[in-house]
Amino acid sequence: MKNIILCLALFVSILFSTPVPVQASQFSDIPDGHWARESVDFMVKKGVLSGYSNGAFRPNEAIDRAELTVMFHKLFNKLRPNLNPSIPEMKIQKFEDVPKNHWAYQPLMEMYDADSFGVVDWHWDKVYIYPEKKVTRWDAMYFFQSFVGEQMYQMPDDQVLPILVGIDDITVQSFDSTGYSTRSPGSLAIDKIDDGEYTISYSYLDTGELIFANGDIDTLKAYALAWLVGNDIMSTWENQLEIHDPLTRAEAVVMLQRIYNVLLADGSLSTYTSK
Structure with missing residues (x-):
């Protein structure tokens, strides 16, 4: 009987104790105290980030167009401008520099329509996005x-x-x-x-x-x-x-979290994401 009472007390104490925040998997180059650590953890929990095979995130490395697009595509999973453009003629059918076997093909094809000024580049009837270009x-x-x-x-x-x-x-x-x-x-x-x-x-x-x-x-x-x-x-x-x-990978992650928080605060977040 004493053991049952002790187990019951332990169960109650666990049930009503203050939960301890669970930290996301730590990248080897994002230690505690790193200025972007909170945002990196946030993005890992949202399923946006994964590091390199050696466990690094490379926060100071310049981000390229494909990488930034993939991050936004994953975090804001309801935003797909090129799938349903307001004007059918605005839909981009093909990027000349993004073959179907490109690792970021789907995000690049879904996130940009012909109205993406400063991002897509038109050469007569051909469209380019320059996925490996640094941002x-x-x-x-x-x-x-x-x-x-x-x-x-x-x-x-x-x-x-x-x-x-x-x-x-x-x-x-x-x-x-x-x-x-x-x-x-x-x-x-x-x-x-x-x-x-x-x-x-x-x-x-x-x-x-x-x-x-x-x-x-x-x-x-x-x-x-x-x-x-x-x-x-x-x-x-x-x-x-x-x-x-150049915009670094760490800067991009911090900016994305701040955008998320602004949309959350103004009540429009559900228009952009279910995460």
Whole structure:
């Protein structure tokens, strides 16, 4: 009888004790205290990450387009733009540089449609994605915009410019009806003042509405950057995005978890994933 009572007491104590968090499998190069450890553990638990055969994750290695796509494909398992594009003509049927035996063929074919500006590359009737090309921090903006652009465009207009003018390695400039442009107050772009790729031009209508130049291109860049930086998904260093630097595997994982958390907080996560 005494043994039964002891076993029952032990069972009750286990049942009502505070659960201890279970850590994901630790990669050999992601020790406790590593700045990306929490995000890496999160992604392992979600079934997004697996390391190399030697047990390493290689956090400081530059990520390529295929790897980033596969991570997003696994985490946001409801997002498949190219399977059901809003306009049938936007569906991409083939990437010239992604054969069917490519290790990331399915994610690459499902995640991008013809509207994926800055990601897919058209040469007349042929489309390229360059799966092994390394992703820069500037490139990352285009990739994330192609995935969660709908959320980005919901950012209030009055929050966009204050964020953009605080980024020193892009140029923010205003233009008037004659096309004359002047650099926006507070914009201190360092080396890309005359480079249209890293320049965002805007104006205000008589109604006070904020508009951007170059059709939808500057609008895309403006809202994407403002949303990423404003939600602390993409961090600046001494007011710079370091736009030319490669995006590392660790940075990509941290950014993906932060996007997940933002979507969770605003109630839209279930649109993107069941995880």
